[in-house]
């Protein structure tokens with residue numbers, strides 16, 4: 255439903271979507287590069303400054319001796335006069351990074367560095383595993399670009415929420431709320447991106463139908479009433495929105511198994527053996543048979559498109 259709507263949009267706005275997709279993808283990549291490189295560069299510059307012995311301190315004008323003093327404690331470093339700093343200001347200074355002991359600086363570099371590495375790894379794995387790195391259509395590229403942009407924004411905000419010295423408690427709560435909003439947006443854009451991705455089609459097998467006989471490879475079965483049955487293993491987790499279909503056999507008067515890869519057949523055997531307990535846990539495992547009319551003699555292809563299994567006539571005998 256969603257995919258066909260997106261396909262219609264793609265057909266209607268083709269040229270516009272082409273440039274919009276390119277721009278969104280490029281901006282998304284630039285934002286990602288910024289979120290990954292900016293902290294890395296900052297760590298590098300801070301290390302240089304630390305090696306030179308440059309430190310960051312709060313300073314103020316002493317009202318008693320009228321000189322600039324470093325705010326290290328409650329008193330002026332020159333005349334010892336009480337500076338009268340209220341606790342609210344001290345609290346703010348505690349959270350906003352002033353002078354930092356070297357061990358804290360080093361832990362912050364390591365902590366930030368690990369965060370950036372984790373973010374980069376998750377990004378690379380997600381991009382390559384989902385196939386989003388090479389979008390198949392303009393509209394998919396557009397939504398992948400928007401997802402990259404949202405993901406970069408989320409990474410930046412999470413860095414502020416969990417970072418050391420990146421703000422006080424109030425700004426962290428605010429950033430956390432923005433992060434949640436971005437998570438919702440990211441779910442939307444990635445759902446749209448995957449719906450916009452053209453479904454890959456696999457021809458599982460070819461069946462030659464001749465009158466009331468269906469032939470698969472060298473084996474043949476009799477059909478009843480020109481009906482060809484397709485048996486498949488149907489695995490579904492409705493809560494997670496997961497659905498997977500594995501074609502198993504063609505069915506007429508008897509059943510003829512389709513060739514499965516060794517690994518695939520092990521998985522099917524395992525799922526079927528534990529079907530009852532898996533179904534109890536929410537992963538519904540069942541075998542289904544769909545019946546198709548094959549009145550006309552000819553070659554039929556069994557086609558798997560995503561999680562839909564169907565049959566179509568490939569050629570008629572001349």
Ligand SMILES: [Zn+2]
Nearest residue numbers: 316319330333
């Ligand atoms: Zn003073």
